[in-house]
Amino acid sequence: MFSRTSDQGMGRLTPEAYPAVLSDLLASELSSTGAPVDVLICGMAGARQGWLEAPYLDAPAELGGLAFAAVSPVMPGSRLLPRILPGVCQKLSGAEDVMRGEETQLLGLSAMDPRFSGLVVMPGTHSKWVNLAGARIERFSTTMTGELFEILRTHSVLRHSVGDETGAADHEAGFDAGLASGLEAPQRLTANLFKIRAGSLLSGRSHGWCSGFLSGLLIGTEISGQRDWIGTGEIPLVGGTALGALYARGFAMIGAGTRIVDATEATLAGLKAARRG
């Protein structure tokens, strides 16, 4: 087992470009053996705009069956044998949803903790809230929290108010104020957002404070808007450590316990489990 990372992915590659990128990435491993090399892939390589479209499993979905539904792109003349794992979709009317990559992390989580049953939250560009029972996805829901943060601070009128000073002294105060607003009134998100603009014009709020408020407001809104998903058990937060800590703060404000699960560990555990089948 080994790990290689690359910034080459769906956002940058045409389908035809994947084989060369993969061969380059695994060149030293290929040279150390004369045998074929299994490559198990999850995530956006299986999207319609990726390498080769992998079908979705329908939720409720048994993740033990992930590898059976994998697709195999061909790499003529190569000893690499790539397989791309499927994503999971939910066709329930009014609750249509899709995931790619998170299903593998969830399989990893269930491998690490086979008796876990309950809510899993996976913060990110498109955060996932998932009811997991063992290795079975019962239902899930996506919120666009991370992407909204990015486009609001880059393209909206709020770009004049926020800045990159995430380390600024009052970033944390802004974050807590935003979190409280979002938790208290998630139905007012589109109005509360403008408070950032007004706050910087009227109260001289700093860029750091406003950035913190925007982040806290969106996370608080996500948590409060889906409060009915939260049970009594500890909630695994699968994601980066820094982002996980921000969500943990939000859940703590409403009395929900959490633990952070590293996303890379969960992915690797999931790929191993899928390979074992």
Added chain:
Amino acid sequence: MFSRTSDQGMGRLTPEAYPAVLSDLLASELSSTGAPVDVLICGMAGARQGWLEAPYLDAPAELGGLAFAAVSPVMPGSRLLPRILPGVCQKLSGAEDVMRGEETQLLGLSAMDPRFSGLVVMPGTHSKWVNLAGARIERFSTTMTGELFEILRTHSVLRHSVGDETGAADHEAGFDAGLASGLEAPQRLTANLFKIRAGSLLSGRSHGWCSGFLSGLLIGTEISGQRDWIGTGEIPLVGGTALGALYARGFAMIGAGTRIVDATEATLAGLKAARRG
């Protein structure tokens, strides 16, 4: 009285460029008289990034006093005598807000209908909800509905799902579905947005339907999120006719009556009333 329009404004002009643009726009009127010409201006020309910053009146604010708080940019050698009307701000902690331009439309509304008292909704890039009593702004709130629509359809993952086909047959069906979702669960906006992406991937929803859903979802969320502002009286919707009709549809879904007030008429009535003092 006459009317001239131009696409030159705060977004395009430096402060130094305003005098020449205004002189050009009013050239024929200037040549028809040898006397000085009063010019009353409202809106973003008075913003910090505009021509000359005009102060805000504090809400609650008596709009009869608008002209007293105007600022006068100097135009040496010109017979034009420009005055820029102030905006209105609200410093109430947790409800900080600002407007520029809408205060003049509200003064116009009160001139057209002096006995009106109640909620006024002004749909737009930054929609305003205002409690107006005669010519007095009691309180107001801004929602970023129009701007969110624009940045989501341009910059988010939803750009793959929506299109410009606002005339498409199923645009209206999408709009009504989005409106119903927003009205029912405004606290779930950030999750409901992703249903557009999932709907186009799983159910083959057209670009027209998705555009309609996005528009309806944001408008429904705005209306429902501020439902506690709605009383029993008919609500004037001050804005463009097409956008006003979409909001009217949303208010009708929850049993609230509305009437559309043309924004340009309201602005002109407001400028006349401000000039009378």
